[in-house]
Amino acid sequence: MGGLREPGPAPPFSQVSSAPRIFLALGRGRKGPPCSHQAAFHQCIGGVQPLASVRATLERTHRHPGTSLLTLMGFRLEGIFPAALLPLLLTMILFLGPLMQLSMDCPCDLADGLKVVLAPRSWARCLTDMRWLRNQVIAPLTEELVFRACMLPMLAPCTGLGPAVFTCPLFFGVAHFHHIFEQLRFRQSSVGSIFLSAAFQFSYTAVFGAYTAFLFIRTGHLIGPVLCHSFCNYMGFPAVCAALEHPQRRPLLAGYALGVGLFLLLLQPLTDPKLYGSLPLCVLLERAGDSEAPLCS
Numbered sequence: 001m002g003g004l005r006e007p008g009p010a011p012p013f014s015q016v017s018s019a020p021r022i023f024l025a026l027g028r029g030r031k032g033p034p035c036s037h038q039a040a041f042h043q044c045i046g047g048v049q050p051l052a053s054v055r056a057t058l059e060r061t062h063r064h065p066g067t068s069l070l071t072l073m074g075f076r077l078e079g080i081f082p083a084a085l086l087p088l089l090l091t092m093i094l095f096l097g098p099l100m101q102l103s104m105d106c107p108c109d110l111a112d113g114l115k116v117v118l119a120p121r122s123w124a125r126c127l128t129d130m131r132w133l134r135n136q137v138i139a140p141l142t143e144e145l146v147f148r149a150c151m152l153p154m155l156a157p158c159t160g161l162g163p164a165v166f167t168c169p170l171f172f173g174v175a176h177f178h179h180i181f182e183q184l185r186f187r188q189s190s191v192g193s194i195f196l197s198a199a200f201q202f203s204y205t206a207v208f209g210a211y212t213a214f215l216f217i218r219t220g221h222l223i224g225p226v227l228c229h230s231f232c233n234y235m236g237f238p239a240v241c242a243a244l245e246h247p248q249r250r251p252l253l254a255g256y257a258l259g260v261g262l263f264l265l266l267l268q269p270l271t272d273p274k275l276y277g278s279l280p281l282c283v284l285l286e287r288a289g290d291s292e293a294p295l296c297s
Contacts, residue, residue: 067280067283067284067287071280072153072280072281072284073145073149073150073153073222074148074149074216074220074221074222074223074225074280075149075222076220076221076280078276078277078278079219079220079221079275079276079277080221080223082219082275082276083219083220083221083223083224083276084221084223084224084227086219086224086270086271086275087215087219087224087225087227087228087270087271088224088227088228088231089270090263090266090267090270090271091228091231091232092231093259093262093263093266094259094260094263095231095232095235095238095259096255096256096258096259096262097238097243097252097253097255097256097257097258097259097260098235098238098239098256099235099255100251100252100255101239101242101243101246101252101255104246104248104252135230135233135234136230136233136234137230139229139233140226140227140229140230140233141226143172143175143229144212144216144222144225144226144229145222147168147169147171147172147175147209147213148168148212148213148216148222148225149216149222151168151171152164152168152213152216152217152281153281153284155167155168156217156281156284156285157284157285160285161217161281161282161285161295161296162294162295164213165210165213165214165217165295166210168209168210168213169205169206169207169208169209169210169213170206170209172205172206172208172209173201173202173203173205173206173209174202176201176202176205177198177202180194180195180198183197204237208229208232211228212225212228212229213225214271214295215228215271217279217281217282217295217296218271218272218273218276218279218295219271219273219275219276219279220273220276220277220278220279220280220281220282221276238256240256243256273296273297279296282295282296
């Protein structure tokens, strides 16, 4: 997702040997072909250039009194604190197994990790690292802005909320096909394995896109999908094969299963629209005479 990836190389401040891996999200870089950090940064920024035309389309399409454009795009204060915390907590629960795996593989304790993550020097190093800015800030913000905040309000009146949740991620998945050209250009692998990897990436980015679209509709906020996107960019796809070969395989696999089970159990309660106030997209569709009870209640 500019973005979701396989686990990459050690983070920029990994030279601090006392820092547990679980606390190194602030500096983890993306694994990929050699390229200019400035070029990668501007590539992400370039993704927001069409926003002016999107804004014009939204303004022409949704001229409903009481629903501002920014509110429709998820920029509002009502319910912002639960919208920032609860979706991220839900996503971390889903990644319970991978988080346990990071903790088990880390030779250091929790106190040392907290010292590193709270150190101003660590933050300063991250904020000057273009890869970190791209993966943890720019890509989550611009991609969620385009594919959730802009696209969903345009799709929902045409398709309904349910179909929009599954249609929008298809565009999101296709937007990651540029990785094919990167890998072919730098000949990182055989052509067959590159296309197989691209198909796999399309699948899980589409699933992730459906999840963040669900969060956007159920909370009416953009901040939750952005934070979840940033967290998942760091974690990458769960290393299930490594978990199967881990020395502490049984408790680790139990953590994987428990995380998935708790996620499914808490998905509806933690995204209950009552926690977040009125939902702009649902209000918009109600005014248009369309009711989407399963997602709006």
